[in-house]
Amino acid sequence: MGLKGLKTKDKHIKNLAKIVGDRSILHHKEDLLAYDCDGFTIHKYLPKAVVFPKDTLEVSRLVSYCSDNRLPFLARGAGTGLSGGAIPVNGEVVISLVKMKKLLSVDYENKRAVVEPGFVNLKLTNSISDKGYYYAPDPSSQYCCTIGGNVAENAGGAHCLKYGVTTNHILGLEVVLPNGEIIEIGNNGIPDSPGYDLLGLITGSEGTLGIVTKITVRILKNPEAKQTVLAYFDDVSDGSHAVSDIISAGIVPAALEMMDKTAIEGVESAAFPVGHPRDIKALLLIEVDGIAAGIDEQISQILDVCKNRNVREVKVAQDEAERARWWANRKTGFGAMGAISPDYLVQDGVIPRSRLPEVLNRINQISEESGLRIANIFHAGDGNLHPLVLFDARIPGQTELALSAGSACLQACADVGGTITGEHGVGIEKREEMRFVFTDEEIQAQTDIREVFNPENLLNAGKLFPSPGRCAEVKKERKEAAL
Amino acid sequence: MLETVSLSDLTSILSQEQIMIEEENNHPHPLGNGGYITVFPETEEEIQGILQYAGDHGKKITIQGGGTKRGFGGQTEKADILLSLSKYKGIVEHTVGNMTITVKAGTTFQELQTYLAAHRQRVSLDPAWPEYATIGGIINSNESGPKRLGYGSSRDVVIGLRVVYPEGSIIRLGGKVVKNVAGYDMNKLFIGSMGTLAVMSEVILKLRPLAKYESLMLLSFPDGNLEAVRLFATTLLESMMEPVTLELLTPALSEKLTGQRVYTLAMSFEDVESAVHYQEEFVKSISPAQVQLDILPQEKAQAFWDHFYILKPNGALLSTDTKTAATVKIGVTNLDVLHVLKESTLLQDSHNLVVQGHGGLGHGLCQVTLKGASDDILSAIAYLRQFVEQFNGYLIVTHLPYVLRQQVSVWGNPPSYFYLLEGIKAKVDPKRILNDKRFVGGI
Numbered sequence: 001m002g003l004k005g006l007k008t009k010d011k012h013i014k015n016l017a018k019i020v021g022d023r024s025i026l027h028h029k030e031d032l033l034a035y036d037c038d039g040f041t042i043h044k045y046l047p048k049a050v051v052f053p054k055d056t057l058e059v060s061r062l063v064s065y066c067s068d069n070r071l072p073f074l075a076r077g078a079g080t081g082l083s084g085g086a087i088p089v090n091g092e093v094v095i096s097l098v099k100m101k102k103l104l105s106v107d108y109e110n111k112r113a114v115v116e117p118g119f120v121n122l123k124l125t126n127s128i129s130d131k132g133y134y135y136a137p138d139p140s141s142q143y144c145c146t147i148g149g150n151v152a153e154n155a156g157g158a159h160c161l162k163y164g165v166t167t168n169h170i171l172g173l174e175v176v177l178p179n180g181e182i183i184e185i186g187n188n189g190i191p192d193s194p195g196y197d198l199l200g201l202i203t204g205s206e207g208t209l210g211i212v213t214k215i216t217v218r219i220l221k222n223p224e225a226k227q228t229v230l231a232y233f234d235d236v237s238d239g240s241h242a243v244s245d246i247i248s249a250g251i252v253p254a255a256l257e258m259m260d261k262t263a264i265e266g267v268e269s270a271a272f273p274v275g276h277p278r279d280i281k282a283l284l285l286i287e288v289d290g291i292a293a294g295i296d297e298q299i300s301q302i303l304d305v306c307k308n309r310n311v312r313e314v315k316v317a318q319d320e321a322e323r324a325r326w327w328a329n330r331k332t333g334f335g336a337m338g339a340i341s342p343d344y345l346v347q348d349g350v351i352p353r354s355r356l357p358e359v360l361n362r363i364n365q366i367s368e369e370s371g372l373r374i375a376n377i378f379h380a381g382d383g384n385l386h387p388l389v390l391f392d393a394r395i396p397g398q399t400e401l402a403l404s405a406g407s408a409c410l411q412a413c414a415d416v417g418g419t420i421t422g423e424h425g426v427g428i429e430k431r432e433e434m435r436f437v438f439t440d441e442e443i444q445a446q447t448d449i450r451e452v453f454n455p456e457n458l459l460n461a462g463k464l465f466p467s468p469g470r471c472a473e474v475k476k477e478r479k480e481a482a483l
Numbered sequence: 484m485l486e487t488v489s490l491s492d493l494t495s496i497l498s499q500e501q502i503m504i505e506e507e508n509n510h511p512h513p514l515g516n517g518g519y520i521t522v523f524p525e526t527e528e529e530i531q532g533i534l535q536y537a538g539d540h541g542k543k544i545t546i547q548g549g550g551t552k553r554g555f556g557g558q559t560e561k562a563d564i565l566l567s568l569s570k571y572k573g574i575v576e577h578t579v580g581n582m583t584i585t586v587k588a589g590t591t592f593q594e595l596q597t598y599l600a601a602h603r604q605r606v607s608l609d610p611a612w613p614e615y616a617t618i619g620g621i622i623n624s625n626e627s628g629p630k631r632l633g634y635g636s637s638r639d640v641v642i643g644l645r646v647v648y649p650e651g652s653i654i655r656l657g658g659k660v661v662k663n664v665a666g667y668d669m670n671k672l673f674i675g676s677m678g679t680l681a682v683m684s685e686v687i688l689k690l691r692p693l694a695k696y697e698s699l700m701l702l703s704f705p706d707g708n709l710e711a712v713r714l715f716a717t718t719l720l721e722s723m724m725e726p727v728t729l730e731l732l733t734p735a736l737s738e739k740l741t742g743q744r745v746y747t748l749a750m751s752f753e754d755v756e757s758a759v760h761y762q763e764e765f766v767k768s769i770s771p772a773q774v775q776l777d778i779l780p781q782e783k784a785q786a787f788w789d790h791f792y793i794l795k796p797n798g799a800l801l802s803t804d805t806k807t808a809a810t811v812k813i814g815v816t817n818l819d820v821l822h823v824l825k826e827s828t829l830l831q832d833s834h835n836l837v838v839q840g841h842g843g844l845g846h847g848l849c850q851v852t853l854k855g856a857s858d859d860i861l862s863a864i865a866y867l868r869q870f871v872e873q874f875n876g877y878l879i880v881t882h883l884p885y886v887l888r889q890q891v892s893v894w895g896n897p898p899s900y901f902y903l904l905e906g907i908k909a910k911v912d913p914k915r916i917l918n919d920k921r922f923v924g925g926i
Contacts (some may be wrong), residue, residue, distance in 0.1 A: 183900040190814045194894045195923045200671025224723035244580045250692035294758025350660040354580040382661045422662035446667045452906035
């Protein structure tokens with residue numbers, strides 16, 4: 001692998017190459033450039049090398065080597081992460097898991113499948129759909145993101161309102177610990193293994209506690225029926241209230257998505273337009289699934305709610321093709337912003353659903369104050385907002401302005417009792433914003449746990465937690481108090 | 484016992500009414516896990532004060548909610564302090580439209596559900612003894628019931644926790660929103676931790692709407708043919724139906740609940756009424772000819788479950804039965820539940836025990852209650868554990884008198900990565916103040 005072959009005097013590169021083979025390592029600068037960031041492109045750092053192990057044993061040997069030689073290292077999947085979790089900020093050895101991409105087994109009787117971490121999310125559903133099964137977590141990047149990456153980020157998606165996020169679907173993991181040891185947790189899907197729930201802890205730990213090398217996931221039977229509704233509103237707050245009304249009516253939709261005017265402008269200018277009116281202020285995309293006999297009643301309730309909230313137009317998808325078009329339009333929403341802006345920054349705050357109208361107002365204000373347009377595409381049903389700050393990086397100062405507008409949106413979420421990330425992770429992007437929701441002591445409670453797994457902090461250091469300045473002071477004070 | 488815990492130290496934290504000193508001549512509690520002094524904090528500050536006192540004076544604390552799980556784990560008959568959360572209760576915050584609630588840990592499950600029912604909402608857990616069990620105890624012991632098949636367990640329901648760390652600091656984990664990946668998912672560490680890490684103060688839960696309608700179908704298999712049960716269950720699970728429970732009851736348990744001593748499958752359906760009836764029809768269409776099928780409509784279904792939840796031994800009620808009682812929880816792969824329940828039933832004759840058990844064919848967890856002579860119970864537990872290990876399963880003992888707990892391994896062998904669990908305990912509770920030796924491997 002690599003254009004020039006293995007020509008190096010660096011002993012570490014040579015030794016790493018011995019583990020994976022000369023063709024499975026990149027170390028020339030021009031080859032490394034593709035790995036200097038992930039889906040968060042604002043900060044870039046070159047890795048020391050990129051290695052492509054083919055199995056767990058190779059991962060373990062690579063990790064042991066890095067650990068013994070005090071080389072910082074991190075794991076990477078498809079690199080679609082939006083918070084910079086796979087960016088080698090310390091010049092890490094990047095352990096790419098894309099070669100470990102097998103579907104190892106499917107057990108329909110017990111509704112579970114075992115995959116390698118590099119297996120692409122959507123491929124799982126595609127591999128089992130002929131038997132009427134699917135894998136529920138569906139991040140918008142599911143056509144290319146890997147399940148290993150989903151585990152690291154505890155990825156969500158449009159349908160987690162009813163079905164939960166990645167952590168609710170992970171039954172077992174094989175993990176290479178930062179010392180190279182291989183452990184199996186979760187007992188292949190037998191629930192409630194005695195002991196602290198490491199399965200739950202490692203899922204969503206952003207690759208800072210270990211490297212996942214095998215994953216047992218829950219697969220679900222397709223629902224008997226599903227129906228999808230599209231509703232157009234002339235007023236954002238009518239749309240937001242409709243969201244609350246649907247939930248209050250005791251309906252648990254499979255998905256409940258919202259887009260505002262700017263977002264609609266974006267998706268209608270991009271690759272998958274579906275003819276949304278350009279002058280509406282908000283649209284809702286609502287999906288209900290389950291037993292066929294119960295769906296019509298819920299759909300008619302949803303239509304009533306929308307009418308009571310002054311909907312301009314509301315329609316039910318007539319067939320699977322129409323439903324698929326609506327979803328393609330929604331799921332490519334982030335990228336669609338490229339059609340109306342040279343650059344964009346996506347944020348990921350979560351709020352209690354009842355605070356939706358006021359937070360949307362506040363985001364509007366932030367847009368006006370910064371002079372940057374902000375589009376909103378979000379999972380309204382679970383209060384997970386995705387403000388997209390539109391900017392032009394070529395204009396000096398706009399990147400910084402966009403970052404600070406994004407941060408202000410997160411502050412607005414935290415101010416109403418929400419949080420700074422619902423599914424994209426903290427990475428390097430939101431490290432400092434962790435202070436919006438956690439005290440120094442609470443952050444330290446988390447880094448204490450990291451120390452148990454990753455005592456040398458060689459694995460994906462500098463992620464997830466704010467710079468330790470103030471934490472260290474707290475520690476020092478505690479020590480002094482103890483003396 | 485003034486030499487053990489100084490009463491005057493405690494009275495600076497609590498009022499006299501909140502402190503109960505164990506009388507010297509009292510019989511020890513048969514389930515252990517008691518304390519020389521019992522304290523009943525009513526505020527978080529009081530909990531902090533008690534923990535700081537214990538930390539400063541090298542005291543050990545046992546934590547208790549409603550006491551239903553007093554016989555679950557633990558190698559201590561009496562700790563220095565028994566910290567009861569039974570007076571630390573109530574709803575802290577509930578915004579109906581958000582479908583989340585913040586509640587104090589000592590609130591009983593029944594109080595919580597009754598409060599929520601007025602808003603047509605509920606917590607989608609179904610623990611035993613809801614009038615006694617507290618939400619904090621349910622989460623700390625990771626208790627779940629048959630409806631786990633449809634709604635998951637504590638780890639799917641808890642979105643935030645407010646805990647008091649052993650040195651007295653308040654740590655918030657998770658938050659008030661249903662999706663949250665800010666930092667580690669620390670909630671998971673505390674769910675099922677048996678109170679060995681911190682004292683749970685407040686719990687934030689994701690709610691579900693009350694079912695619009697529910698029914699229960701009881702399918703009894705008079706000839707005891709478990710192959711027929713398997714065939715039926717796989718057909719149902721392969722279908723697009725959405726049973727909320729698929730719980731197999733052993734003949735002895737079925738007799739208690741239905742009057743018939745036969746293997747019985749209890750299937751709940753919860754949805755809008757038309758969807759429930761549709762699923763009932765489907766079940767009828769795939770039922771084998773020789774089974775008896777009863778459909779219990781909403782109220783009768785609820786009454787069945789209400790009865791079901793109070794059949795297990797309850798650590799909060801001193802039993803008058805002269806026989807010893809034990810309950811074990813067994814985890815295996817879904818359909819292996821059939822083997823476990825069959826083998827458990829055989830213990831009736833081989834070990835001269837009364838055996839009532841049930842297990843979920845869709846989730847793989849069984850609960851088996853054994854009653855009889857102590858020696859027979861110990862030998863049955865050892866036998867069953869060996870049996871389920873053949874299926875890569877595990878057995879833990881969730882109820883057993885204190886004396887017998889010293890003769891049996893409650894948790895079985897610790898996992899290969901046990902040092903990580905020990906490491907977590909050492910970071911969070913280095914002085915081992917809380918529920919010492921109550922958990923796996925003596926944590």
